[in-house]
Amino acid sequence: MTPNNLVEFIRDAYQTTDFIPLHAPQFAGNEKQYVNETLDSTFVSSVGQFVSEFEKRVVNYTGSTAAVATVNGTAALHTALYLAGVQRGDMVITQALTFVATCNVIYHLGAEPVFVDVSPVSLSLCPHALESFLSAHADLDDNGRCVHHKTGQVIRAVMPMHTFGHPAQLDEIQAVCEKWGIVLVEDAAESLGSFYKGRHTGTIGEYGALSFNGNKIITTGGGGMMLCRSEEAGERARHLTTTAKVSHPYEFFHDEVGFNYRMPNLNAALGCGQIEMLDDFVWRKRRLAMAYEAFFNHSEYTFISEPDYAQSNYWLNAILCLILIAGITC
Numbered sequence: 001m002t003p004n005n006l007v008e009f010i011r012d013a014y015q016t017t018d019f020i021p022l023h024a025p026q027f028a029g030n031e032k033q034y035v036n037e038t039l040d041s042t043f044v045s046s047v048g049q050f051v052s053e054f055e056k057r058v059v060n061y062t063g064s065t066a067a068v069a070t071v072n073g074t075a076a077l078h079t080a081l082y083l084a085g086v087q088r089g090d091m092v093i094t095q096a097l098t099f100v101a102t103c104n105v106i107y108h109l110g111a112e113p114v115f116v117d118v119s120p121v122s123l124s125l126c127p128h129a130l131e132s133f134l135s136a137h138a139d140l141d142d143n144g145r146c147v148h149h150k151t152g153q154v155i156r157a158v159m160p161m162h163t164f165g166h167p168a169q170l171d172e173i174q175a176v177c178e179k180w181g182i183v184l185v186e187d188a189a190e191s192l193g194s195f196y197k198g199r200h201t202g203t204i205g206e207y208g209a210l211s212f213n214g215n216k217i218i219t220t221g222g223g224g225m226m227l228c229r230s231e232e233a234g235e236r237a238r239h240l241t242t243t244a245k246v247s248h249p250y251e252f253f254h255d256e257v258g259f260n261y262r263m264p265n266l267n268a269a270l271g272c273g274q275i276e277m278l279d280d281f282v283w284r285k286r287r288l289a290m291a292y293e294a295f296f297n298h299s300e301y302t303f304i305s306e307p308d309y310a311q312s313n314y315w316l317n318a319i320l321c322l323i324l325i326a327g328i329t330c
């Protein structure tokens with residue numbers, strides 16, 4: 001198969017000779033109506049009915065106990081790691097095959113990212129690589145903390161990312177985290193609409209983070225959502241992401257250092273319209289993926305299919321290319 005065959009196939013699928021973007025958002029539902037309602041109400045910032053409505057809809061869709069809307073996925077990840085207790089000098093284990101935001105938030109907290117390999121099945125963090133790294137480089141101290149041998153740093157969290165929407169092997173990763181006393185935080189920025197053994201990605205770890213950037217399966221322009229496993233954690237996240245202001249009719253009292261991370265109503269209105277279309281978007285992404293899979297079936301490339309334990313949103317499609325260089329397979 002030549003690259004031209006592939007280009008022809010894609011142009012055929014999209015029926016165009018023009019530039020084809022990686023992902024183009026579509027607004028064919030109630031998005032404009034909801035955004036106009038927001039403009040008419042003048043409540044365009046974070047106080048407004050669509051923010052809590054969007055959170056409710058994400059809870060309904062994902063089955064998460066609580067959801068907290070944020071200005072973007074990076075902010076959701078940052079807050080999640082903060083709540084996971086990540087502190088200056090800690091280590092956080094993640095994968096190098098990800099978007100830079102995954103590592104940025106680790107640095108924002110003064111911690112250090114450690115990369116372990118991904119699994120060829122999901123392209124997401126490999127539980128075996130995780131266990132071998134910890135067995136070779138860490139110990140549990142008397143307080144049950146996982147400590148890196150060489151540096152004495154605490155390994156506080158593990159953050160797998162569900163690459164291109166394909167869920168990581170979460171049961172195995174969670175078992176390793178429990179064994180080593182490490183908090184599991186899921187970077188589910190790319191995987192809204194993806195399920196691991198029937199459970200939505202981002203709801204299995206202690207915290208999860210979604211992104212609604214313009215290139216994601218649904219968009220709010222910019223936006224994110226923290227998924228929490230308890231109402232208490234959700235309340236705490238909501239408090240922290242709204243400048244930690246104690247509710248009062250006129251006093252401004254902030255009981256800790258907080259973030260100004262709450263999603264504006266305008267963006268949430270767009271999100272409410274988009275989430276109504278999500279099932280259709282997932283269906284279309286999956287149908288396109290099936291077409292790619294059939295196309296690559298008898299080629300020298302391996303199409304990355306959803307792992308057999310999962311249902312993927314196939315946010316983006318990937319192929320594995322094996323290149324022979326002077327007898328070495330890469």
Ligand SMILES: Cc1ncc(COP(=O)(O)O)c(C=O)c1O
Pocket residue numbers: 072073074075077098099101102161187189190210211212213222223224
């Ligand atoms: C894996 C991953 N993590 C985090 C993010 C950050 O999300 P946002 O762009 O909404 O801040 C993205 C996407 O942009 C992503 O793909």
